[in-house]
Amino acid sequence: QSVLTQPPSVSGAPGQRVTISCTGSSSNIGAGYDVHWYQQLPGTAPKLLIYGNNNRPSGVPDRFSGSKSGTSASLAITGLQAEDEADYYCHSYDSSLSGSVFGGGTKLTVL
Amino acid sequence: QVTLKESGPALVKPTQTLTLTCTFSGFSLSTSGMRVSWLRQPPGKALEWLARIDWDDDKFYSASLKTRLTISKDTSKNQVVLTMTNVDPVDTATYYCARTQIDYSLDYWGQGTLVIVSS
Numbered sequence: 001q002s003v004l005t006q007p008p009s010v011s012g013a014p015g016q017r018v019t020i021s022c023t024g025s026s027s028n029i030g031a032g033y034d035v036h037w038y039q040q041l042p043g044t045a046p047k048l049l050i051y052g053n054n055n056r057p058s059g060v061p062d063r064f065s066g067s068k069s070g071t072s073a074s075l076a077i078t079g080l081q082a083e084d085e086a087d088y089y090c091h092s093y094d095s096s097l098s099g100s101v102f103g104g105g106t107k108l109t110v111l
Numbered sequence: 112q113v114t115l116k117e118s119g120p121a122l123v124k125p126t127q128t129l130t131l132t133c134t135f136s137g138f139s140l141s142t143s144g145m146r147v148s149w150l151r152q153p154p155g156k157a158l159e160w161l162a163r164i165d166w167d168d169d170k171f172y173s174a175s176l177k178t179r180l181t182i183s184k185d186t187s188k189n190q191v192v193l194t195m196t197n198v199d200p201v202d203t204a205t206y207y208c209a210r211t212q213i214d215y216s217l218d219y220w221g222q223g224t225l226v227i228v229s230s
Contacts, residue, residue, distance in 0.1 A: 002157055036216040038158075045207060045223050046158065051216040089158055093215045097174050100148065100160035100215055 003028065004090050006103035012080045013111045020075045020106045022090030028101055030071035033093040037066055037075045040087040040105075049088070050075060077108070085110045113137035115147075115208050115221035122227050129198050129226060133191040133208030137219075140166055140186050146211035147191045149182065151204040152223075159204075163211060164191055198228045 005023040012018040022035060029035055035053050038046035048057050050066035053073065065076045073092075077084055090103040119131035131149070138145055148163040162182040163171045172180050181194045191208060205225045209217035 034214045034216070036214075038217070045220040046217070047220070048216060048218050051212070051218070052214055057218065091158075091215075091217070099163070099171055099173055102158045102160065104157045 002104040003094060003097070003101035004092060004103035006088075006090060006106045008104070009107045009109065011109040011111055012077075014080050014082065016080050017076065017078045018080060018108065019077075020088050020090075020108070022073045022075070022103050024071050024073075024092060024101075026071065027096040028071075028092045028094040029068065029073055031095055033095070035066065035068050035073035036091045037064075038089045038091065040089065042086070046089060080110055082110050084108060113210060113219040115210065115219060117206055117208050117221045117224040119206070119224055119226065121225060122229065123198055124230050125199055125228060126197055129195040129202070129228075131193045131195075131206055131208075131224065131226075133193070133221060135189050135191070135208070135210070135221075138210060140164075140184050140189070140191070142166055144213050146213075147184070148209050148211045148217060149191075149193045149206065150209060150217075151202075151206045153201075153204040156204075161206075162193060200228045202226070203228045 037050040039049045040046040053068040054066045087105045094101045115135040145166040149161040164182045179196045205223040207223045210219040
């Protein structure tokens with residue numbers, strides 16, 4: 001049981017827009033801690049996709065964006081491409097656990 | 112250019128102690144604000160944060176694994192070591208180390224090392 005809650009799967013056709021939600025609580029996202037998102041392609045290590053709620057590291061396309069409100073956050077992907085098919089994880093800090101916490105991951109399928 | 116690489120045994124027996132080493136380059140753990148974390152991912156499952164060590168030698172552990180983990184650093188060798196005692200088959204996973212920023216984001220990851228716990 002992950003501390004942050006994500007939908008197990010989402011899907012969309014090429015060119016469409018999809019969102020992935022991440023729900024936390026008052027000790028993590030709701031406490032003001034930043035949310036970060038990672039993309040994990042099959043058989044590879046996770047890659048930082050969004051940091052600090054809505055910032056993209058150099059090299060990440062602007063098709064990826066993040067937002068945060070209250071105890072939740074979202075990752076949006078526009079103009080879906082086949083190469084976006086991957087697992088996506090949200091991540092934050094939890095003050096009651098004094099450590100990082102993750103969502104259970106969301107598998108994105110590009111139809 | 113920042114790189115990290117995990118090393119350690121691929122197979123350990125139940126009840127043994129697992130020792131993993133993260134060797135990194137492109138940054139120094141003696142620089143203020145620098146941190147390195149260890150995480151793991153069981154096959155087909157989600158990421159789990161295990162431990163973190165900071166530039167000032169502060170150490171933080173997963174609450175559920177705290178009694179079994181020890182993290183340490185050798186700044187001169189650019190290495191961070193994680194030991195896990197009394198391993199069990201449920202500890203079978205790919206173990207990753209990652210550079211950790213002040214906002215806790217994990218901006219660079221190693222390739223991971225698969226550890227199987229089996230007799």
